[in-house]
Amino acid sequence: MKDELVRGTAWNGTIRVFAARTTALVSELQRRHDTYPTATAALGRTATAAAMMGAMLKGEEKLTVQVKGDGPIGQIVVNATAGGQVRGYVDYPHVHLPSNAQGKLDVAGAVGTTGYLNITKDLGLKEPYRGSIPLVSGELAEDFTYYFAASEQTPSAVGLGVLVDTDNSVLHAGGFIVQVMPGIEDDQVARLEQAVGSMPHVTTLLDQGKDAVGILKLLVGDDLTIHETIEPVFECFCTRDRVERTLISLGQEELQKLIDEDGQAEVKCHFCNEDYRFEAAELEELLKKAMF
Structure with missing residues (x-):
């Protein structure tokens, strides 16, 4: 299946939703940079988040995500555009750590738990928008969640996942962002929190054959309106x-x-x-x- 990224709303516009399958994109990043599994997961999660954040932009607008932690992979840098073009790299791609206590790739160990997540948006204005937050976990989904709340004052839930096979190939990659808009009722917030809390891992859902819309329906039900579907792709601007x-x-x-x-x-x-x-x-x- 081709990669896809969907943007929509739910519950009478009180929730803004994004979801993406980025397996091919992350596979291309892995191939180009020869990343080892833990570095692949860290770069892939960041690229997936950046792609969805790019879908929040318009026209020729673009953004840069920089994750600068104290872990062995150094910094992660990803560029994304409103049209779904994504490129990125990690300073030290040959990093692979033992699994964490949950038996998952130790992304926090590779990224580090002390450092910053920096977002720069080129919105076509005289000066770019810049937002920065300290890392809160290094697992990245939690860090992006905190960024939206602290820097953009938008309560959000972010899920990111990359599943890497024993031969270093990318089996699945994807994620979602759900954002609460003004006017939402308290019982709706509680319902959303329960749905996010009981949500299976993103890569588990992709392995089950769920597409981006299917992932969102698990979170918000059938009251979902899709406004745009694009294919996120690796594209470099160098010539x-x-x-x-x-x-x-x-x-x-x-x-x-x-x-x-x-x-x-x-x-x-x-x-x-x-x-x-x-x-x-x-x-x-x-x-x-x-x-x-």
Whole structure:
């Protein structure tokens, strides 16, 4: 099945809902960065959350999620757009830890429990929106839940899951975000809390064949209106032209130094792991452009 991301409302607009299946997206991230299972789960959960948060944006708006904990994987960085394009990386992809007490991948151990979750939104304004909260668990779903409440003042429930096979392949990945809107009744809040509390794990539901709408119906019932369905996909924005412009921006002195000392330049994109190699003659051409 293809990946999907749905955006909707429920209960007469008093709840805003998002759900996604991101198995192919997380598989592509795993392949490109050769992440080990625990790092795959951490990057995959972050990418899934970022994709759903991207669906909260409009038009050309985009966001960056940075998880910076004190665990061995270092920082996680994910970009997402309103159209479902996602890219991301983790500083140290070759991290795999023993299972936690629940027999699950120890994402909190890899991410760390001390640090920050930072969100930057490019909304087309003069200055981007920035929100930041301290990590509360390192398991990430709880951290995003706290972010929405503390930074955006929107009570939310977030579920994220990535299931990795013994051969390091991604079996299932997905998640949901349910947000309470003004006007909701107390008994509805209690009903929602009960539904979230009794919810099976996201990857269990995906393994049972549930799609994104099926996951949401477990939370809110049939009183659900879907406003948009998109396919979240891995897409990097790097191109050779962009890399050339970056090299030109280094200035004449730095470019001449590359030519004299190395005779070539190699630039690797953090987000997609693509290599861009420039031989001395190509650098000479860029040097000419840097002079004007």
